[in-house]
Amino acid sequence: MRNIILSRATASDIENQVNKVLRGLGNPDPPLxxxxxxxxxxxxxxYYSTTDDGFLREKISKLTIAGAQVLKRPGLLLEAVRKFDLRALYLPDRRRILLDRSQPDAKQRWNEAHEVGHSLLPWHADLMLGDHEQTVTPSCHAQIEAEANYAAGQLLFLQTRFLVAANDSTPDLDTVRSLHASFGNTFTTTFWRFVESAHSNLPMIGLIGANPNFPRRASEGRVRYVIESPAYRKMFESLSVDSLQTGIASYCRPSKAGPLGSAEIIISDRNGEPHVFFFDSFGNTYDCLTLAVYRRPHKRVIGF
Incomplete structure (x- = not known):
């Protein structure tokens, strides 16, 4: 899956909503x-539990009998949780966030911020939990999820506070580790935010998935997420997952944790001109995260 880059108008609307919250909190220091x-x-x-059906049904019952009815169809919440393997929910009628208690605390932090993002965006209220016909379209669902993710990132990374810190540092995985510690968010969400927003004029790609040379299962040895920076999208075409997979496999050590290796890999721009990117991979025991950063034009060697 590739990241969705929001239009400037939509991003600006979300930034304004988040800015109101941060100002209301007195522009706090990280971590939020x-x-x-x-x-x-x-x-x-x-909280709810996806492994305890009775517990989840009890939660739904309490939500639908306490005051105004939350959903037109009470069973819709249970259906949504089961069908889409949801880790968190936002119920606009009750202004309530529900979190899956089985998730690690670090992931719950992001999930909660994501649902706060839904609550901040007025145009999301009618699109939640299948109450609007547009939510049946994958493109609409992907768009509103991208908007909520953007709002979550703006919140958890305190808008310009993150950008200033990121842009004052070298674009590499060591910087991501440092920002991860400073802002109190997961390494993966920090990594994603860094690729999408830091060093705006520098083409970068972020890759998340199993180490192709050390998959837990053969079916998992693939890149799951491709994050392209706006500068990359402007100058380069999107590469196929297979080609990215091949590039990572050419240097990654067969391990699940720690530094996994690095290499310079050539990528052609939209005009067919070759450029050098520095690929660097790191394992967090769950995933292989690869940061590919633009280095320089590739000089062709012409023989005589």
Whole structure:
């Protein structure tokens, strides 16, 4: 799956909404406390379990009998959780965020911020939980999820605070590790945010997936997410997952954790001109994360 880059108008609307929240909190230092955000926005948080059907049904029952009816069809929430393997939900009628308690705390932080993002965007209220016919289209679903992700990133990384820190540092995985620690978010979400927003004039690609030379299962040895920076999209075509996979496999060590290797790989731009990218991969025990950063034009050697 490739990242969706929002239009400037949509991104600006989301940034304005998040900016109101951060100003309301007094422009806090990192890491952001999501409890403070919930208190400011008067949001409630509860938990459910995808492994306990009775527990989940009880939660739905309480939500649908407490005051106004939350859903037109009470069973819709349970259906959505089961069908789409949801890890979090936002119920606009109750201003309540539900989190899957089985998820690690670090992932719950992102999931909660994502649902806060839905709550901040007025145009999302009618699109939640299948209450609008447009939600049946994959393109609409992908768009609103990208918008909520953008809002979550703006919140958790404190908008320009992250950009200033990122742009003052070298574009490499060591910088991502440092920012991950400073802002208190997962390595993966920090990595994603870095590729999409830092060093705006520098073409970069972020790749997330199993190490092709050390998959847990043969079917998992593939790139799952491809994150392209705006500068990359402007200058280069999207590469196929297979070609990216081949490039990573050419140097990655067969390990699941720690530095996995690096190499210079040539990528042609939209005009067919070759350029050198530096690929560097790191394993976090779950995934292989690869940062590919533009280095220079490739000089062709002409023989005589």
């Amino acid at each position: 406390r999501l409890q403070d955000v919930r208190d400011l926005l008067k949001l409630d948080r509860a």
